[in-house]
Amino acid sequence: MSERLVVIGGDAAGMSAASQARRLKGPGELEIVAFERGHFSSYSACGIPYWVGGDVGTRDELIARSPEEHRERAIGLRMRTEVTEVDVPGQRVLARDLEAGTETWTGFDKLVIATGARPKRPALPGIDAPGVHGVQTLDDGQALLDSLEGTPGRRAVVVGAGYIGVEMAEALLNRGYEVTLLHRGEQPMATLDPDMGRLVHRAMDGLGITTVASAAATKILTGEDGRVRAVATDAAEYPADVVVLGMGVVPETSLARAAGLPLGAHGGLLTDLAMRVRGHENIWAGGDCVEVLDLVSGRERYVPLGTHANKHGQVIGANVGGGYATFPGVVGTAVSKVCDLEIARTGLREKDAREVGLRFVTVTVESTSRAGYYPGAAPMTVKMLAERRTGRLLGVQIVGREGAGKRVDIAAVALTAGMTVEAMTALDLGYAPPFSPVWDPVLVAARKATAAVRAAG
Amino acid sequence: MSERLVVIGGDAAGMSAASQARRLKGPGELEIVAFERGHFSSYSACGIPYWVGGDVGTRDELIARSPEEHRERAIGLRMRTEVTEVDVPGQRVLARDLEAGTETWTGFDKLVIATGARPKRPALPGIDAPGVHGVQTLDDGQALLDSLEGTPGRRAVVVGAGYIGVEMAEALLNRGYEVTLLHRGEQPMATLDPDMGRLVHRAMDGLGITTVASAAATKILTGEDGRVRAVATDAAEYPADVVVLGMGVVPETSLARAAGLPLGAHGGLLTDLAMRVRGHENIWAGGDCVEVLDLVSGRERYVPLGTHANKHGQVIGANVGGGYATFPGVVGTAVSKVCDLEIARTGLREKDAREVGLRFVTVTVESTSRAGYYPGAAPMTVKMLAERRTGRLLGVQIVGREGAGKRVDIAAVALTAGMTVEAMTALDLGYAPPFSPVWDPVLVAARKATAAVRAAG
Numbered sequence: 001m002s003e004r005l006v007v008i009g010g011d012a013a014g015m016s017a018a019s020q021a022r023r024l025k026g027p028g029e030l031e032i033v034a035f036e037r038g039h040f041s042s043y044s045a046c047g048i049p050y051w052v053g054g055d056v057g058t059r060d061e062l063i064a065r066s067p068e069e070h071r072e073r074a075i076g077l078r079m080r081t082e083v084t085e086v087d088v089p090g091q092r093v094l095a096r097d098l099e100a101g102t103e104t105w106t107g108f109d110k111l112v113i114a115t116g117a118r119p120k121r122p123a124l125p126g127i128d129a130p131g132v133h134g135v136q137t138l139d140d141g142q143a144l145l146d147s148l149e150g151t152p153g154r155r156a157v158v159v160g161a162g163y164i165g166v167e168m169a170e171a172l173l174n175r176g177y178e179v180t181l182l183h184r185g186e187q188p189m190a191t192l193d194p195d196m197g198r199l200v201h202r203a204m205d206g207l208g209i210t211t212v213a214s215a216a217a218t219k220i221l222t223g224e225d226g227r228v229r230a231v232a233t234d235a236a237e238y239p240a241d242v243v244v245l246g247m248g249v250v251p252e253t254s255l256a257r258a259a260g261l262p263l264g265a266h267g268g269l270l271t272d273l274a275m276r277v278r279g280h281e282n283i284w285a286g287g288d289c290v291e292v293l294d295l296v297s298g299r300e301r302y303v304p305l306g307t308h309a310n311k312h313g314q315v316i317g318a319n320v321g322g323g324y325a326t327f328p329g330v331v332g333t334a335v336s337k338v339c340d341l342e343i344a345r346t347g348l349r350e351k352d353a354r355e356v357g358l359r360f361v362t363v364t365v366e367s368t369s370r371a372g373y374y375p376g377a378a379p380m381t382v383k384m385l386a387e388r389r390t391g392r393l394l395g396v397q398i399v400g401r402e403g404a405g406k407r408v409d410i411a412a413v414a415l416t417a418g419m420t421v422e423a424m425t426a427l428d429l430g431y432a433p434p435f436s437p438v439w440d441p442v443l444v445a446a447r448k449a450t451a452a453v454r455a456a457g
Numbered sequence: 458m459s460e461r462l463v464v465i466g467g468d469a470a471g472m473s474a475a476s477q478a479r480r481l482k483g484p485g486e487l488e489i490v491a492f493e494r495g496h497f498s499s500y501s502a503c504g505i506p507y508w509v510g511g512d513v514g515t516r517d518e519l520i521a522r523s524p525e526e527h528r529e530r531a532i533g534l535r536m537r538t539e540v541t542e543v544d545v546p547g548q549r550v551l552a553r554d555l556e557a558g559t560e561t562w563t564g565f566d567k568l569v570i571a572t573g574a575r576p577k578r579p580a581l582p583g584i585d586a587p588g589v590h591g592v593q594t595l596d597d598g599q600a601l602l603d604s605l606e607g608t609p610g611r612r613a614v615v616v617g618a619g620y621i622g623v624e625m626a627e628a629l630l631n632r633g634y635e636v637t638l639l640h641r642g643e644q645p646m647a648t649l650d651p652d653m654g655r656l657v658h659r660a661m662d663g664l665g666i667t668t669v670a671s672a673a674a675t676k677i678l679t680g681e682d683g684r685v686r687a688v689a690t691d692a693a694e695y696p697a698d699v700v701v702l703g704m705g706v707v708p709e710t711s712l713a714r715a716a717g718l719p720l721g722a723h724g725g726l727l728t729d730l731a732m733r734v735r736g737h738e739n740i741w742a743g744g745d746c747v748e749v750l751d752l753v754s755g756r757e758r759y760v761p762l763g764t765h766a767n768k769h770g771q772v773i774g775a776n777v778g779g780g781y782a783t784f785p786g787v788v789g790t791a792v793s794k795v796c797d798l799e800i801a802r803t804g805l806r807e808k809d810a811r812e813v814g815l816r817f818v819t820v821t822v823e824s825t826s827r828a829g830y831y832p833g834a835a836p837m838t839v840k841m842l843a844e845r846r847t848g849r850l851l852g853v854q855i856v857g858r859e860g861a862g863k864r865v866d867i868a869a870v871a872l873t874a875g876m877t878v879e880a881m882t883a884l885d886l887g888y889a890p891p892f893s894p895v896w897d898p899v900l901v902a903a904r905k906a907t908a909a910v911r912a913a914g
Contacts, residue, residue, distance in 0.1 A: 044830070046889060047830060047831070047890045050831060050890055056830050056832075163889075308885075330885045331885045332885070333885045333886060334888075371501065374504070374507060403863070405889075406887055406892050406893070409864075409866065409867050409884075409887055412887065413876075413884060413886075416880075416884060417870070417871075426785050426873075427870060428789070428790045429764070429869055430792030430801055430862060430863055430866055430869065431762065431764035432503060432862075434507070435794070435863050438469070438501065438763050439764070
């Protein structure tokens with residue numbers, strides 16, 4: 001007897017789940033119906049800044065698999081169709097065809113919720129004015145590009161200095177804009193400790209990006225034509241021909257909330273290790289709409305990243321398809337770049353560690369990406385947190401140039417394995433002058449952290 | 458009462474040990490005397506190919522610390538002084554001043570043996586002819602550079618296709634030479650499995666390096682002036698204006714052997730985890746003259762690498778200085794490059810695994826260093842070995858371009874932690890389009906290896 005799998009959301013998590021389930025079960029065993037409210041399926045939202053910035057030539061390059069390609073694999077993907085209600089006891093979803101305006105109920109045996117995230121969009125006066133853009137979807141990216149083409153002005157204001165904010169600052173800089181980055185905190189990149197954020201701030205200054213701290217936007221000012229002309233804070237006005245909102249995202253879980261499914265402190269769906277929604281045998285959830293377990297702190301966190309979404313999809317698909325897989329959690333790894341500046345982090349920041357009651361030491365070291373005498377050796381700063389007494393690695397933050405960012409993977413694996421910083425000092429990492437100093441910067445930090453743990457007692 | 462530490466060998470392991478011991482104990486507590494037979498101390502032998510190739514401007518850039526700098530730190534380093542005998546029961550060493558020709562006995566309370574390695578130099582006819590060069594020491598590098606300047610010809614033959622061989626091939630190519638690389642095996646880079654070595658072979662062809670397999674040099678042919686004119690194998694003659702020997706090195710343990718110290722199957726000194734020579738309470742050894750424990754196979758291996766030598770020195774210095782540290786072993790990580798080709802390995806090759814009785818699966822995947830749509834995304838091939846049944850990671854080999862080589866660190870840490878390939882599929886590695894596809898190539902390999910382990914049963 002054939003079962004029906006319904007998938008809500010046609011991007012990374014949902015379509016990975018559908019594809020993996022299809023690999024395990026043919027159309028005779030499992031019917032798959034997927035609903036996507038937008039115009040595109042399975043695309044790389046993380047690539048949008050590079051498309052806007054001109055590094056990626058066309059929108060289509062960001063699309064991993066088109067709706068037609070999914071359909072060829074016997075996945076019934078319905079585009080521009082929004083699920084408006086999930087009837088959990090009745091095992092059915094109500095979907096509205098956004099073109100035709102019609103609504104239909106579809107029953108399911110198994111359900112995957114992959115509704116993603118929506119950008120934070122504060123209710124500021126003028127926020128809906130032409131020239132103010134989010135960059136969450138391909139449609140958003142296209143609208144921004146159209147807006148840039150339609151305006152002769154070259155002043156851009158980016159609101160928010162997280163990953164999206166700094167990546168969009170780079171994109172606009174690459175397009176020849178004069179970029180001002182407004183952020184509310186003490187330093188940009190609040191995913192780093194402030195001391196490391198300061199390095200990012202300085203480097204962005206060097207790149208010609210004007211970064212303004214403690215600057216909460218209070219109002220979007222418009223011109224006579226109704227288009228944005230400036231962003232106001234309590235302290236000043238920043239002239240803008242275009243404004244990009246990069247204030248982060250929140251889980252898109254309004255459907256799940258209405259259906260009575262369990263949500264966590266961050267508003268994301270709560271699942272078990274198999275990505276099954278807690279308390280619901282036949283409902284899975286993954287991607288930017290769920291919370292994930294942070295393996296270092298033991299707390300649920302909200303980490304909307306395409307790489308997790310893809311893993312969730314694989315795990316869900318395996319389980320839905322009759323196999324077995326789990327997603328054990330994250331350690332909080334992220335990497336980003338602004339021009340040639342590379343920024344990376346994994347594990348806990350100082351405030352994260354304090355929040356869960358951990359006592360720790362921190363060390364910061366300066367080193368280089370290659371042997372000091374080798375051409376292209378670039379400075380990098382590595383900060384490391386280790387637990388007092390046990391010496392367990394708690395987190396690493398890296399700010400540097402070429403070759404700095406992906407070194408965070410060393411720490412990500414060490415965190416997953418629960419290594420101490422002393423054990424890390426003996427790690428057999430790849431060494432040759434074009435790749436590393438004879439002591440890799442991560443090892444230098446581990447040595448210093450080992451000494452700090454001993455000294456702290 | 459002051460003790461005396463004698464160190465034999467003034468390079469990485471010896472001088473790291475001396476420096477670390479000095480940090481822990483002042484001159485009032487510990488006298489340090491070190492003997493070095495050459496002209497230089499504490500230099501990066503790994504950097505020699507880049508100096509010869511012109512990437513590094515001067516010899517002095519490769520010197521981390523000069524004899525004078527060591528002496529300023531109260532380390533009595535005697536240059537051009539060769540230890541010719543170790544009297545273990547008498548706790549003294551006999552040293553010959555190579556300039557003055559005098560010999561003196563020096564007593565020790567503690568001894569560090571860091572005599573390094575010597576290049577394999579087969580007893581071929583003509584091997585001592587002008588124009589035939591090893592590249593083990595700075596003196597060797599200088600002699601090669603002088604030889605290149607003294608010869609108008611532009612044909613170079615490199616004998617041996619291990620790390621030194623391929624790095625010297627690049628160096629000579631960069632200097633405008635026509636380079637022929639002769640090697641005895643089926644493929645170059647015998648530290649990789651032959652299927653991965655084939656990729657290196659092809660890539661070197663593409664770079665304009667003529668690589669000749671199954672080509673054991675049998676004779677060096679000289680011209681009327683006595684200088685090298687060709688290298689002969691059983692099958693052919695390869696014209697050469699200069700010849701570089703890159704056939705690997707063996708532990709320099711003749712002193713240790715004469716002193717009756719324990720040597721292993723590879724001819725290296727055997728130590729305990731604290732780098733103490735087995736059975737000798739007051740003698741330590743480290744660097745290229747010792748064998749190390751391979752944590753994956755459980756066997757002793759010979760892995761002459763500057764990064765290990767530095768770690769050994771740190772560990773020895775800590776223990777000699779009254780602290781405590783250990784060197785647990787290696788997982789066999791190495792990384793190298795030839796022009797823009799990056800080559801890396803860690804853990805066991807197929808033949809290593811078979812040799813210790815392991816049953817395994819292998820998978821090979823093609824991926825890219827960055828998101829496929831991001832500029833500069835370069836192809837890379839990742840081969841992974843996993844144990845049957847347990848799924849434990851056994852080894853990884855990578856051949857690719859920019860961004861490929863240092864990815865081996867992910868596997869190096871996973872090997873150290875004893876991870877299974879299935880656990881690796883959940884690793885939270887840094888992802889952003891400029892740094893990685895959404896599934897890092899190492900994760901793609903881990904997924905495929907997980908499936909292969911399941912299929913093999």
